[in-house]
Amino acid sequence: MTSAVDSTGNEPTGPQLNVFALELRHWRDVRGLSRNALATKLGYSRPYVSKIESGSEKPSRDFAGRAVATLQTGGALRAAFAEFAATRTAPVRAPDAAELTDAAGSLVVEHDDASLSFDGHTYRLIQRRRLINGGTEPITRYLIRISVDRYPGDPERSNRLYQENPLTWDEIDLHAWHGEHRTTPMAWTAHHDRDAFKEVWLSFSELDGGRHFPLYPGQACWIEYEYTVSAAHWGNWFQRAVRLPTNCLSVRLDFPAALEPSVWGLQTSMAAEGQPFPTPISHQVEQDRHIYSWSTDKPPLHARYRLEWDFRERADDERTPPSKVMAGLGIAQEGEEILRRTARPFDLPAEAEDARRVVAELNSAARRVARAHVFGKGMGIAAPQIGISRAAAIVRTPDGDTLTLFNPRIVETGGGEDEQYEGCLSFFDLRGKVPRPLTIHVEHTDIDGNTRITVFDRGIARLVAHEVDHLHGQLYLDRLRPGVEPISVEQYRGTGTNWTY
Structure with missing residues (x-):
């Protein structure tokens, strides 16, 4: 998820460290796991993992198999275990204090x-x-x-x-x-x-x-x-x-x-x-x-x-891959359970402090994302996409304005509909042609607890509707017409341009 890892070598390394132990430590580092984390994933104790890595304990075949499956090393760890098993002729001793x-x-x-x-x-x-x-x-x-x-x-x-x-x-x-x-x-x-x-x-x-x-x-x-x-x-x-x-x-x-x-x-x-x-x-x-x-x-x-x-x-x-870029920026990806949950509404103004904190996190995420991609049509982020199951979302318009929505729901649509390609930060490798109404009436709550209804049209309506869907556990893939499949981002030709009407 290297380039290159530059690890400080501050852990003891015994002279009898075997090829399997070397590969295990290497791939644990590459996958960004501590010994505790790897032990938990493998179902072994941390001391046992430490002994395997130090070379003082022979890895069992079961341990090696679990490590291969967990670390996904493309055959490197399996080959290292086979090499170790073939060449090991004497017990591997623990390094002593002098060493x-x-x-x-x-x-x-x-x-x-x-x-x-x-x-x-x-x-x-x-x-x-x-x-x-x-x-x-x-x-x-x-x-x-x-x-x-x-x-x-x-x-x-x-x-x-x-x-x-x-x-x-x-x-x-x-x-x-x-x-x-x-x-x-x-x-x-x-x-x-x-x-x-x-x-x-x-x-x-x-x-x-x-x-x-x-x-x-x-x-x-x-x-x-x-x-x-x-x-x-x-x-x-x-x-x-x-x-x-x-x-x-x-x-x-x-x-x-x-x-x-x-x-x-x-x-x-x-x-x-x-x-x-x-x-x-x-x-x-x-x-x-x-x-x-x-x-x-x-x-x-x-x-x-x-x-x-x-x-x-x-x-x-x-x-x-764009989806990996977004995951690296802290955006939840398709398949994560939180994207399919209905977000919990805010009790405003009683939860105003919590609401402001969530909006601050959304704006911070939007800034990170904007540095990695050009959004000619504007962009939006819903709280579940950054791991917060609360009913808040922001929308950045193509003109640079930011809309903040608490507890939004669409109460009326009008003006006919059109189909345009949408993208989603939670599966950014794809673009899908989604039918949406040209006008939506959205009921939402302001920070003081007042209920408001705001009318959005065309491209802004599409952006807002996309985020409202997120807060109700729905993705745009659910709205594709039967038989219509999304295309790869490489096939999409609209990056960096505004909506066309």
């Missing part, structure tokens, strides 16, 4: 800063961290992971890509430094080398066997590393996983303006489903570049912050 001395468990990250740029052909990631040793022993190395997934929604396609064209060390061209201004080049050694991900120990020592500069208890330092990955290997997402206590996390994306980028963010934590970032991503245009930046203070442990993007000028087969 985990460098696991960096006592580290605190004062600032975690990632900067990702794209020139149209190659992604370059620069990662800077200010580390504080809060433990009692010197730290001599630091584990990082470079992991890519070109087609996160199609694991079989991704697996074929990396099997035929694996990520290589030459392509990555990894460099690392110690010191605030890249003062001293750091040595590094490969820890694990797989087709789609690498794990590397950054050593607190100079290149070519030079001096050592361990991070002693109470000391702090900057480390920085950078690497490149071709567009053929990198997907359309970048994820930061919080594995150490972190005081500040910041991310910057730098894309060519010519590609017409749009960017959005999702946050997950432990077993929680993805939610939009709690604060907006800032956007600046600098000459021919679009710069997106976002930061947060005191992110909770195990949280994952995932930025996704789409290039509107990219070839169609490389673009993110």
Whole structure:
């Protein structure tokens, strides 16, 4: 749902870690699951999952089968289990305490800063961290992971890509430094080398066997590393996983303006489903570049912050499906139960505060969506579409006005009807030709509890009727004439234009 995931390597890794354990941890990270969340989905305890990942426990065939079905890895995890089962000749032992001395468990990250740029052909990631040793022993190395997934929604396609064209060390061209201004080049050694991900120990020592500069208890330092990955290997997402206590996390994306980028963010934590970032991503245009930046203070442990993007000028087969874009922006998708429920009306003015809060959420969602798509005909969002089963909706007209509706219902229609194509944020890959009345009379409640009737005509009537349907558990697919099927968004030719009458 990567591009590339850049995971900090802050979890202990024993020398006997097996190929199945590596693939399991990789795909758990790709799917954005904590160990708790994966254990819950598999029906196993978290300690058991931890032992499988550390290599201290042999995975059972039942466990492997459940993991394959749950993580949907396109055969990669199944093949890893077969390889592990075929080569395992001795019990896998747990790493002892001495082996985990460098696991960096006592580290605190004062600032975690990632900067990702794209020139149209190659992604370059620069990662800077200010580390504080809060433990009692010197730290001599630091584990990082470079992991890519070109087609996160199609694991079989991704697996074929990396099997035929694996990520290589030459392509990555990894460099690392110690010191605030890249003062001293750091040595590094490969820890694990797989087709789609690498794990590397950054050593607190100079290149070519030079001096050592361990991070002693109470000391702090900057480390920085950078690497490149071709567009053929990198997907359309970048994820930061919080594995150490972190005081500040910041991310910057730098894309060519010519590609017409749009960017959005999702946050997950432990077993929680993805939610939009709690604060907006800032956007600046600098000459021919679009710069997106976002930061947060005191992110909770195990949280994952995932930025996704789409290039509107990219070839169609490389673009993110529109429905996935909308899901990433926090819009409920077809099949979710809330879209088929009748939303609960507001008791106004007694629930005025709740009503205002829901409208604020709707407006926030509308702003996110508008950054990802051009709406020449206007747009609307109903509260169930953002996971709130209350009878509120907003409509943004083609002229830029915003209508707010509480407890709306259509009480009268007139003026004949016409058929025009509609789209829905909850299944945005399709467009359907829907018959609607040209005039509707809508009864609704204002924030002070007064009942009003407003008349809407033509295109605005269509927008309002669509949202009223949402509040009564109905989708426009239900209104298609018998025998009429929706078309794909690629076939639709009306994007960016106003209604025609």
